[in-house]
Amino acid sequence: MKDSRYRFRRGKRSATFPGMRGTPGDMLDRRGNTGPVGQICELGIGAPVMVRVSRRARRMALRIDSVGGKVELVLPRGVPAGAGLRFLAAKREWIAARLAALPQPVPFVEGAFVPVLGVPHRIRHDRNSARPPVEIVDGEIRVGGDPAHLARRVRDHLVLTARVELAPRARRLAARIGRQASRITIRDTKSRWGSCSGQGNLSFSWRLILAPEPVLDYVVAHEVAHLVEMNHGTLFWQLVESLTPGSAAPRAWLRRHRNRLLSYG
Numbered sequence: 665m666k667d668s669r670y671r672f673r674r675g676k677r678s679a680t681f682p683g684m685r686g687t688p689g690d691m692l693d694r695r696g697n698t699g700p701v702g703q704i705c706e707l708g709i710g711a712p713v714m715v716r717v718s719r720r721a722r723r724m725a726l727r728i729d730s731v732g733g734k735v736e737l738v739l740p741r742g743v744p745a746g747a748g749l750r751f752l753a754a755k756r757e758w759i760a761a762r763l764a765a766l767p768q769p770v771p772f773v774e775g776a777f778v779p780v781l782g783v784p785h786r787i788r789h790d791r792n793s794a795r796p797p798v799e800i801v802d803g804e805i806r807v808g809g810d811p812a813h814l815a816r817r818v819r820d821h822l823v824l825t826a827r828v829e830l831a832p833r834a835r836r837l838a839a840r841i842g843r844q845a846s847r848i849t850i851r852d853t854k855s856r857w858g859s860c861s862g863q864g865n866l867s868f869s870w871r872l873i874l875a876p877e878p879v880l881d882y883v884v885a886h887e888v889a890h891l892v893e894m895n896h897g898t899l900f901w902q903l904v905e906s907l908t909p910g911s912a913a914p915r916a917w918l919r920r921h922r923n924r925l926l927s928y929g
């Protein structure tokens with residue numbers, strides 16, 4: 665295969681691709697980690713391959729992007745594309761196994777099980793129009809109205825529920841350390857669970873509502889701690905631990921279940 669089929673563009677930065685190995689906390693809010701810059705190639709390995717040239721990488725590496733089911737090939741600067749292709753070919757089985765192990769998407773449809781605060785709830789279309797459009801009750805997410813809008817209604821309601829759960833937690837924890845969050849927004853971010861801006865604006869992923877409560881508490885504590893410490897230094901982690909003792913377990917949970925959380929909706 666000829667190299668000319670692949671146009672490499674150097675990545676803007678060589679940050680860890682969201683999703684795989686990394687330092688604790690890097691899934692939360694590492695700035696600018698918006699994904700790879702490069703060329704997507706179809707190489708017949710069952711998934712698109714994104715090639716990224718990294719200044720920092722010492723050796724070739726493969727990563728699986730769970731969101732799009734893509735494979736990312738990281739090439740150190742100066743390594744020819746041919747070597748990358750041979751590397752890909754040698755790792756074919758590994759790639760296939762990793763892709764097969766990714767959680768299957770769980771669309772919001774009648775009968776689907778969706779966790780709310782870590783507890784499985786079954787989506788059920790409810791013809792009783794006297795009820796509110798969406799209700800989370802008795803292990804069910806009951807959705808009224810036109811079934812054509814069911815998925816959107818479920819999602820909107822989960823976003824709303826995430827706000828109801830996350831915003832008061834953030835305000836409470838911020839008050840405990842004498843700070844105030846300027847604005848709290850709920851977003852659908854794939855590469856981070858929360859963020860804290862220099863202006864004190866906090867944002868969280870709505871998908872946190874799917875996770876058990878200690879996970880919400882940890883992410884909120886993490887971002888609130890950034891109102892004081894805009895880094896991931898020792899003082900920062902001490903502050904997180906004082907706001908939510910035993911944060912290692914929810915942190916590990918998030919790393920382990922990231923792909924699962926991203927598979928809903």
Ligand SMILES: [Zn+2]
Nearest residue numbers: 689692693886
């Ligand atoms: Zn952070």
